[in-house]
């Protein structure tokens with residue numbers, strides 16, 4: 001055994017010591033201890049040097065505050081406790097400092113009392129010896145053998161299984177499923193645009209209500225669309241309202257998505273939004289000022305960028321956070337409104353954004369969705385439809401709707417009914433968010449999914465799905481979308497130019513997914529096919 005020697009170089013055959021002696025070796029493990037970041041002792045432009053020990057680790061008091069710096073905390077490997085400088089840099093200490101750090105950060109912010117961290121005296125060390133045995137050390141006693149390795153293996157696997165959410169296929173790992181408390185599906189009601197009343201009950205209620213004709217209404221209950229539009233002189237006043245329960249635990253983000261979602265109705269008609277009113281329902285147990293501030297900040301961020309004034313609104317107290325917006329805009333009454341009724345036979349259908357937000361957000365509630373999948377969902381929901389709508393209008397598109405709670409199939413059926421033409425959708429071409437098809441294959445469904453499916457009893461399916469992959473694509477058509485993309489109808493000769501323009505503007509997922517048929521007497525509004 002050689003101790004205290006400096007290694008000068010590694011070679012293919014081993015290593016060379018400082019004094020030039022070569023030592024042959026088949027394998028050279030390079031083992032180091034923890035080292036401190038130099039900037040802790042050196043300081044940064046915006047941070048003065050911190051008190052550090054002679055190895056460069058930040059010195060902290062028992063309450064984890066940096067010595068002499070109230071309100072500044074350090075924990076884990078970067079820190080050294082003034083009262084316990086000898087404790088090693090090990091995860092067991094870092095992990096147990098965590099709850100104390102969290103409690104003290106909250107206490108410091110609220111002006112409360114800080115608690116002290118008391119390190120454990122000793123801990124079990126288990127080292128894999130690489131030959132089927134392990135070495136165990138606790139309270140000064142050492143033991144080794146295969147059974148120690150078996151113990152280590154069991155402890156390690158149990159620990160790692162706590163974090164093993166998804167298997168290699170992206171499905172929920174069964175061990176994780178066993179350890180997690182079974183989620184009460186009734187408590188997992190989706191928020192966002194998946195929380196709405198189905199098309200059938202809505203149609204039934206409106207039918208019972210009866211019509212009240214208004215000659216100035218261009219779009220309204222008798223000619224339903226994403227917005228209401230009222231003729232006034234040579235202009236149209238265009239307005240809409242949208243609301244949903246929070247579906248994420250970040251109220252600022254909920255405000256952002258609510259604003260994008262509400263603006264989308266006017267944008268889908270090619271109308272520039274101008275004015276907004278907000279309706280926010282705050283849960284009884286929340287700090288109302290802070291929550292309202294967070295939600296409205298999110299809303300304002302989106303509206304300000306779109307040149308829309310938030311001019312007022314209304315707040316209520318309710319069981320959960322709900323956010324809604326009414327948006328108003330004006331446009332010339334020149335017949336260029338992009339409506340649901342604007343489709344012509346042969347028009348191609350273009351979808352600007354991939355589908356799957358409903359199933360992904362539902363899985364996320366149960367911890368069954370991978371982080372990167374949800375990051376993509378959020379990126380999509382906060383993208384807005386402004387650019388896509390402007391491009392569609394420039395390209396002369398006259399038929400459009402935004403895809404939200406009723407899913408692609410539901411909103412496509414609305415286009416079909418309004419235009420009086422059957423629509424043919426190519427299920428094989430539907431773009432999906434990462435993870436959406438995996439989850440649908442596993443049977444994951446958003447709360448509103450089955451309602452969407454029921455609402456479309458009359459659809460015609462070219463043939464039943466021939467594989468689990470096809471079955472998932474069929475379900476994707478019914479997945480409710482929150483702040484989804486636009487479904488555009490464009491003359492066949494212009495579809496390539498539209499797709500090119502959308503993709504050049506960074507809307508890379510824009511995809512042709514179908515066409516409007518010519519048979520106005522077709523029994524079904526929707527024909528779902530597998531390829532064209």
Ligand SMILES: Cc1cc2nc3c(=O)[nH]c(=O)nc-3n(C[C@H](O)[C@H](O)[C@H](O)COP(=O)(O)OP(=O)(O)OC[C@H]3O[C@@H](n4cnc5c(N)ncnc54)[C@H](O)[C@@H]3O)c2cc1C
Nearest residue numbers: 034037075076077078079088089090091092093094095126
């Ligand atoms: C190979 C290995 C095996 C180990 N095995 C064990 C073991 O079996 N048992 C045990 O108890 N301990 C073990 N440890 C020690 C244990 O991992 C550490 O003590 C523990 O991770 C320290 O936790 P920490 O949160 O302080 O630091 P870390 O876990 O190192 O976390 C620090 C985080 O800060 C990030 N970061 C660094 N600089 C910046 C910056 N400038 N800006 C933003 N982020 C930054 C890093 O990316 C990192 O994510 C092991 C360590 C190693 C390296």
